[in-house]
Amino acid sequence: MSAKDLKALERHLADEFNKGKAACMALHDELISPSIVYHTAAGTDLRGLKDVKQFFSGMYDAFPDFHMTIDDIIAEEDKAVVRYTWTGTHKREFMGIPATNKKVTGWTIQIDRFVGGKMVEAWERMDTLSIMQQLGVVPTPKK
Amino acid sequence: MSAKDVKAFERHFVEEWNKGKAAFLAEIDKTCAPNIVYHGTGGPDLRGLKDFKQHFSEFFDAFPDNHLTMDDLIVEGDKAVIRYTLTGTHKGAFRGIPPTNKKTTQPIIGIDRVVGGKCVESWVRSDTLGLMQQLGVVPTPKKEK
Numbered sequence: 001m002s003a004k005d006l007k008a009l010e011r012h013l014a015d016e017f018n019k020g021k022a023a024c025m026a027l028h029d030e031l032i033s034p035s036i037v038y039h040t041a042a043g044t045d046l047r048g049l050k051d052v053k054q055f056f057s058g059m060y061d062a063f064p065d066f067h068m069t070i071d072d073i074i075a076e077e078d079k080a081v082v083r084y085t086w087t088g089t090h091k092r093e094f095m096g097i098p099a100t101n102k103k104v105t106g107w108t109i110q111i112d113r114f115v116g117g118k119m120v121e122a123w124e125r126m127d128t129l130s131i132m133q134q135l136g137v138v139p140t141p142k143k
Numbered sequence: 144m145s146a147k148d149v150k151a152f153e154r155h156f157v158e159e160w161n162k163g164k165a166a167f168l169a170e171i172d173k174t175c176a177p178n179i180v181y182h183g184t185g186g187p188d189l190r191g192l193k194d195f196k197q198h199f200s201e202f203f204d205a206f207p208d209n210h211l212t213m214d215d216l217i218v219e220g221d222k223a224v225i226r227y228t229l230t231g232t233h234k235g236a237f238r239g240i241p242p243t244n245k246k247t248t249q250p251i252i253g254i255d256r257v258v259g260g261k262c263v264e265s266w267v268r269s270d271t272l273g274l275m276q277q278l279g280v281v282p283t284p285k286k287e288k
Contacts, residue, residue, distance in 0.1 A: 003219060039250070041268075041270060042270060042272070042273065043250065043270050043273045072222075072254070074217060074218075074219045074220075074222050074224055074254065075217075075219055076146070076217045076218055076219050079215075079217050081217055081224045081252075081254070083254060083266060107182075107268065108268060109224075109252040109253075109254060109266065109268040110252075111215065111217065111224065111226060111252060123215075123226055123250075123252065125250065125251060125252040125268040125269055125270065126184075126268050126270075127184045127185050127268060127269070127271050128270050128271055128272035128273065129185055129271035129272040129274075129275055129281070130185060130271065131272075132272055132281070138272075138275070138281055
């Protein structure tokens with residue numbers, strides 16, 4: 001796949017994510033490898049499509065209005081890097097935290113590796129502490 | 144700069160980082176633009192070389208033995224994406240937290256925009272919650288499964 005193809009694929013992924021949980025789940029079956037390795041922002045590694053789908057299913061349950069906006073895409077060979085801003089309202093339990101109804105904003109950079117049009121590995125990094133501070137479960141230090 | 148040049152630039156930057164605070168601050172003077180914009184993880188954006196250097200000076204004081212290992216380098220046009228692992232022992236105050244002497248490991252992805260041999264803008268994202276848990280200032284939740 002060319003850098004141009006990878007960028008188009010990433011834009012498609014974001015569009016489908018923004019349609020909600022059902023579209024995102026269907027997208028996973030179509031474009032994510034059964035043997036995907038997903039390195040989450042929280043430092044855990046998910047192996048296989050089942051666990052990755054469950055992860056995103058839980059994310060949509062917690063933040064049903066999840067929405068991502070791509071800020072930049074950088075592609076080289078088999079990898080695409082997406083810098084994006086996401087928002088979501090915390091409507092159900094997330095990482096053991098009961099719903100707070102707070103709207104949070106996350107800033108993520110993610111590297112995705114593709115083989116034959118399918119995502120085989122992903123590394124997701126974001127300011128995880130900021131999410132906990134926005135949810136009000138970890139205090140925000142005074143400047 | 145070609146992709147090859149940008150990659151060499153980034154590798155050199157990491158080598159200088161790993162020589163410690165003095166070498167790294169000298170490197171910043173040489174390779175970062177005076178009007179650099181730094182979108183760090185867990186903090187306000189920094190604008191200009193002075194604030195940028197101050198930030199990293201304090202970081203080296205907090206983690207004097209910190210060490211970067213480059214895990215991946217992806218370049219397109221004027222942007223370099225680095226995936227790296229940062230280790231360091233918490234020996235000085237960090238974000239108001241007194242030294243804990245704990246050894247920390249952070250997985251990080253950074254994007255640098257490099258123009259004419261100088262870094263002009265940088266974005267960094269890391270597992271800041273994981274870092275606070277390693278320092279013992281935020282509890283690590285028990286797995287429910």
